[in-house]
Amino acid sequence: METQVTYEQVVERLAPCGIDCERCVMCSRGRVKNLSTDLAEALEGFQNMAPRVADRFPVLQHYDRFMEILGLLAGASCAGCRDGGGVLPFCAARTCFREQGVDFCYQCAEYPCQRNDYPENLVQRWRTCNDRMREVGVERYCEESLEKPRY
DSSP: OOOOOOHHHHHHHBOTTSOBGGGSTTBTTSHHHHHHHHHHHHTTTHHHHHHHHTTTSGGGGGHHHHHHHHHHHHTOOBOOGGGTOOOOTTOSHHHHHHHHTOSSGGGSTTOSOSOOOOOHHHHHHHHHHHHHHHHHOHHHHHHHHTTSOOO
């Protein structure tokens, strides 16, 4: 039997704008960081083997680049907007939710506002996320969002 997500769990997982922090590549508590850390640990020492087999697997000639990217992902450090992370300069939601005393933008009496300076593609995503949360509730919205790609 599947356990339903609670409102509190959704607030922990989703940013005030409605985007899923846990699936972001920069999230310090996210899935990508955890999987990258596990993979980096599993590959420990392989940097010595990669050059030896690069003639059979030419892509391994660039193993150091792969490890550089993996290190970036494993070192993700964004705590998320609710905990002082999320430093995108065009996003007012990262602080505004606290000022307005809401968990999500759609709950604000001023939604949709003009405070965010999102690029056009993010304006549409922000509106879609928040309109859907208003329509079906945050728990259902969160469950639906898990069925869709993060990016």
